[in-house]
Amino acid sequence: MDQAADLRKLAMGQQTMEDSDASSAQKSTRILSITSGKGGVGKTTLSVNLAIAIARANKRVLLFDGDLGLANVNVLLGIIPDHNLYEVLKGKKRIQDVIIQTSFGIDIIAGANGISQLANLPDAQREKFLEDLDSITGYDMVIIDTGAGVGSNVIGLVMPADEILVVTTPEPTAITDAYGMIKSIVANRQDKNIKLVVNRVSSAIEAKRVADRLISISAQFLRTRIESIGFIFDENLVQKSIRSQRPHVVLYPASKSSACVNHVAARLLNTNVQPESGGLGSIFKRLLTGRSDS
Numbered sequence: 001m002d003q004a005a006d007l008r009k010l011a012m013g014q015q016t017m018e019d020s021d022a023s024s025a026q027k028s029t030r031i032l033s034i035t036s037g038k039g040g041v042g043k044t045t046l047s048v049n050l051a052i053a054i055a056r057a058n059k060r061v062l063l064f065d066g067d068l069g070l071a072n073v074n075v076l077l078g079i080i081p082d083h084n085l086y087e088v089l090k091g092k093k094r095i096q097d098v099i100i101q102t103s104f105g106i107d108i109i110a111g112a113n114g115i116s117q118l119a120n121l122p123d124a125q126r127e128k129f130l131e132d133l134d135s136i137t138g139y140d141m142v143i144i145d146t147g148a149g150v151g152s153n154v155i156g157l158v159m160p161a162d163e164i165l166v167v168t169t170p171e172p173t174a175i176t177d178a179y180g181m182i183k184s185i186v187a188n189r190q191d192k193n194i195k196l197v198v199n200r201v202s203s204a205i206e207a208k209r210v211a212d213r214l215i216s217i218s219a220q221f222l223r224t225r226i227e228s229i230g231f232i233f234d235e236n237l238v239q240k241s242i243r244s245q246r247p248h249v250v251l252y253p254a255s256k257s258s259a260c261v262n263h264v265a266a267r268l269l270n271t272n273v274q275p276e277s278g279g280l281g282s283i284f285k286r287l288l289t290g291r292s293d294s
């Protein structure tokens, strides 16, 4: 935890991270996967801003970049990682070496590009990597920013999570693909906890229209209940903050889109979830063994 973030928390009248350490060390970690059917709908932007909003509520948050193709969590935070997961896989670094403590109050594991090689590792090396992952403890929440689409890599990171957040925009193609993603999740497991956020809306009414449509077709054709937990306005300042590589909840905390992110964070924190995922180690184990249930 760096000093700048501590000071900011203190200025906001909150406890520092260290204060919450003792109590969180014993608790199990809640794992939230953020995904979508279509790419470019705002998963990474939401993951980063939501992680910060949750951390501000005094939670220890680890944001894991699980987009195997287009990893860019660190880019949105203006961070150049010293080490990557590939070096961990190769046994050159420990997992602790790739956990980056940011000045935004969250820790991140950047670019997971190396993960696709995981399956090809010699057994001993793979075991060591998975053991290393199990040593990541003390977080209240791990947020996994996944890639888009229903490919096995994405589904593998989505299914073992305790909760899944599907992101869509009001575009018909994004809605159709979001439904495709929900369908794949339900095909793997009927009772998965699926939540929805509609990004880039121009009004609350538009958000409700999109959410209602997905909720009703999921109920009708998949017999599954999706819970809408908020929406984010389409705002230029979101793009401006991406260009300046500083999250909008930090750069424009009083903006409408930041208020929306805070609302989503509060909705998540107000829901009690009994973590069953068994942590990151078990998620990767399942990813490797191709077991997508949880």
Ligand SMILES: Nc1ncnc2c1ncn2[C@@H]1O[C@H](COP(=O)(O)OP(=O)(O)O)[C@@H](O)[C@H]1O
Pocket (backbone or CB within 6 Å): 036, 038, 039, 040, 041, 042, 043, 044, 045, 046, 199, 200, 232, 233, 234, 235, 236, 238, 239, 242, 257
């Ligand atoms: N709320 C928003 N308002 C305006 N533009 C947005 C918003 N959310 C995302 N964008 C735009 O969409 C682009 C893609 O977002 P990103 O988070 O990288 O999507 P994904 O991770 O789903 O591929 C961003 O670079 C930004 O230009």
Ligand SMILES: [Mg+2]
Pocket (backbone or CB within 6 Å): 043, 044, 045, 067, 070, 072, 146
């Ligand atoms: Mg992304």
